[in-house]
Amino acid sequence: MSNGSLPEDADHLPVRLVTALEVFTRERVAELIDHGEPYIDRARELTVDFKFDFDLTRALVGKSISFGELMSHAVPLNGVADLDKVFKSLTEKPLTSLLNGVHDWVHVEIDGDSPAPIVADVDEMKANLNLLFKARHVLVHEMPETRPFTDDQLKQFARASFEFTHAIDQAITKLLYGNYPLTQIEINQRASERAQQSKQDLGALLDHVNPGGTSERLKKAQAVWVSYVESEATFLSRMDMERHEHGSIAPSIYWSVADELTKERIAWITRSYGEGWGPLD
Structure with missing residues (x-):
């Protein structure tokens, strides 16, 4: 019109x-x-x-x-x-x-x-x-x-x-x-904050199911998982590419992938521990 x-x-x-x-x-x-x-x-x-x-x-x-x-x-x-x-x-x-x-x-x-x-x-x-x-x-x-x-x-x-x-x-x-982020910088920052919070939640859960970090099996498994998250988030966000190729949205994708995978890890450990698998070692 x-x-x-x-x-x-x-x-x-x-x-x-x-x-x-x-x-x-x-x-x-x-x-x-x-x-x-x-x-x-x-x-x-x-x-x-x-x-x-x-x-x-x-x-x-x-x-x-x-x-x-x-x-x-x-x-x-x-x-x-x-x-x-x-x-x-x-x-x-x-x-x-x-x-x-x-x-x-x-x-x-x-x-x-x-x-x-x-x-x-x-x-x-x-x-x-x-x-x-x-x-x-x-x-x-x-x-x-x-x-x-x-x-x-x-x-x-x-x-x-x-x-x-x-x-x-x-x-x-x-x-x-609420006051959701509007600029890409704000979006990246918010995604990073969510991922860091999930990382802290996972750390607290690991301390709960493995007091003192005595389980070597869990420590080794966790190290492999951390490496996997880093590789997966980097790959999907193209953070390993030149800046002009991956764009300014890459950090948001990186942290969002890391956040999602961390939440999945938390759910898996919570479910497994809750089902009474017994001692970790």
Whole structure:
């Protein structure tokens, strides 16, 4: 819609806008639930309608769908009331309070923009979205001979849809991840901090299962594992290549691989020790 003009197929744009809103909302719902507590527990408050067809059952058996994805595809999204209910259930905030004052944190922190709210008037946005859902319903179910909306309303539908998705995306991201790193340097630093914390956790676990480091077998196995982690993280991050070849993201990949492998090592030792394998020697 450049220069305020409408596309040639504008008659069906409300249908596409609502579809986009539904897909976006289901993705954010899945993200919240799959993030864990407290959102996964709050998911019990959602209204869901499961229809176990062949494809869904196959996805469940094959474990190719997460719990959040399952729940998100079962919630009704037929209007603003449904949008309000689903986000209020998961965040314990109605849409109005969830979106009031939300600004684009990236633009503020990186571009130096003023923290202007994405949605100037949440009630007006909700009213336009309600009209959008109604227009979509008429188009799909009544097949009218004339458009059930004006050109100005269509522009308001598009603006309200953009404001909603943009503001929800910022609100949910901030809710889940806080002041997440924005520059590559910050991302690399955060990845390094996570890996170092996991390394400390592993060290504490090893001290617990092998007090005083008396097990030579475990010490040798751990030394081999440390060498493996170093090789694997270096290989996957291309840290052994020239700087212009591996790029500035390489340290983040290196530390992320090291962090993941360390967490796997912690889980394996915890499980093995807990299963009562007996003395390490």
